[in-house]
Amino acid sequence: MTTTHAATEIREREQRRIVWVLALATVLGGLGVGASLSAGALLIVDITGAESLSGFGSTMNALGAAIAGIPLARLAAKRGRRVALTTGSAIAVIGAIVIIVASATRTPVALFLGLAVLGVAVAVQLQSRFAATDLAVPSRRARDLSLVVWSITIGAVTGPNLIGPGERIGELLGIPPLAGIFVFTVLAQAVAGLVVWFGLRPDPLLRARAVAAEPAPSGTNPTADPAAGIRATSAAPQFLAIAIVALGHAVMVALMAMTPLHLTHHGGSVTLVGFTISLHIAGMYALSPVFGVLTSRVGPLPVAFGGFAVLGLAALGTGFGGATVWIIQAALVLLGVGWSMVTIAGASLLTSLAPIDVRPKRQGQSDTLMNAAGAAIGAASGVVFAFGGFPLLSIVAGILIALGALAAVRLTVAAQR
Structure with missing residues (x-):
């Protein structure tokens, strides 16, 4: 086996591992996001008593994701995808905790703030699909990106079904029943961050930069x-x-x-x-x-x-x-x-x-x-x-x-x- 073939095989093996890690983390993160979005509107109505404000849950979530997009990208550019994605998951954990506290104290302002901070989890999902393309060969870039996007399905479908178990968790913890689902969000985001931190090695963006700095092997088809x-x-x-x-x-x-x-x-x-x-x-x-x-x-x-x-x-x-x-x-x-x-x-x-x-x-x-x-x-x-x-x-x-x-x-x- 030539040196070029060996390097290519190593890169492909690394890419397969990266995609699997990102897909698993996205499933976990999506589980938390799907669960919280399904209960967010109901929780807003419960605390504020105004049905007209129920739509602000998704709006605040999207706003938080929009604000986090560029800072997370800058962090990835400086420190790599692993640090950026883990940091985003940690911030999302804080957002879910703020929501739980806001629910217990029935503080609408804190509730909206927590929903916005939790929106960082959406930004993490979006960054994850790009991370899947960093080390991919161009001909497989879209395929690897789509596999990470597909993994969001599990959380999006399963999350809303956690409302019932979440209410029981809320009753056991002595917090409002609807806030119990955010306990799952805390756990899911925390585990997703740990999966990325320990599993995303090598860092795809840093590794891609190293590969880009190497001379192109002979026979490469641009x-x-x-x-x-x-x-x-x-x-x-x-x-x-x-x-x-x-x-x-x-x-x-x-x-x-x-x-x-x-x-x-x-x-x-x-x-x-x-x-x-x-x-x-x-x-x-x-x-x-x-x-x-x-x-x-x-x-x-x-x-x-x-x-x-x-x-x-x-x-x-x-x-x-x-x-x-x-x-x-x-x-x-x-x-x-x-x-x-x-x-x-x-x-x-x-x-x-x-x-x-x-x-x-x-x-x-x-x-x-x-x-x-x-x-x-x-x-x-x-x-x-x-x-x-x-x-x-x-x-x-x-x-x-x-x-x-x-x-x-x-x-x-x-x-x-």
Whole structure:
């Protein structure tokens, strides 16, 4: 075996270990986030007595994730992914503890603060998917990223089912029953941090920098990178990739956030709402490995175009579905699928476009803008819905889809040049 082959085999073995560690940590972290988000709105109503404030739970969570995106990326650039991800999990533990204390003392301000701090866990999940790409060979970068994204499914589906056991834990500890679920969040985030701290060796970003500094082995095929050919001396293509991810996320949040209200306005039950959102979550994550492989094979831009097309079909469904439940449910599934395609393709594209020295910075900017767009559109969607219902909101979503597709067109033109 030649030295080059031996080095390649070692790198691939390291990458497989990194992906498994990140996937396990994401499952644990997602378990805590899924559990807390499902109870956050209920806890807000219980403490404040105002149903109108229930939506602020997800808003504060997204705001916290947006604020944490760039600092975590800077920490990763200086100290590596292991330190950044572990630090983020530790901060999320503090957020969950603040929520428990706020619930026990019935302090609304502290509760909202705790939910925002807990949002750092979402930023950790987003950084983890990028960490899976650091040491991956270009042709497998999207696949490895999608495997970590897929692992979020377990927490997203299992978390809400912990409300019942959490209430019993709360009663045993003498805290409000709804706050008991955040005990699981504390444990899950703590274990996730420990998994990363002890398991993420070598650090993927630091190892990737060392590999980048080595001379390229003979026989290397640069076109194996799906984004090869879109290189530019300026950062403009990188920011176009960031815009693609942010716009796709904004479309998803805008339509998903108002679905429960739309269904209940047409006589839908709480059970129907929960089932519909579950279908949407399945659309978001279940097929992510498929889109990762597809991105590796045909390139990120075709997959991004396809994602915006699917989002367009979803907007048509919500715009014209009216009281027909199955159309709304189909639209929500398509909304999740389109989001998955755009997010995986966009994240893979950004990683390929950004040089290794600025990659963490651009990834942090992407996460921040993505979450900020979600928080902003989530707050604005209620106002738009109040004026024109799902039809008007779907038109707004259509405009965002057109802007995202335009960004993909500009990148396609850059690649052809």
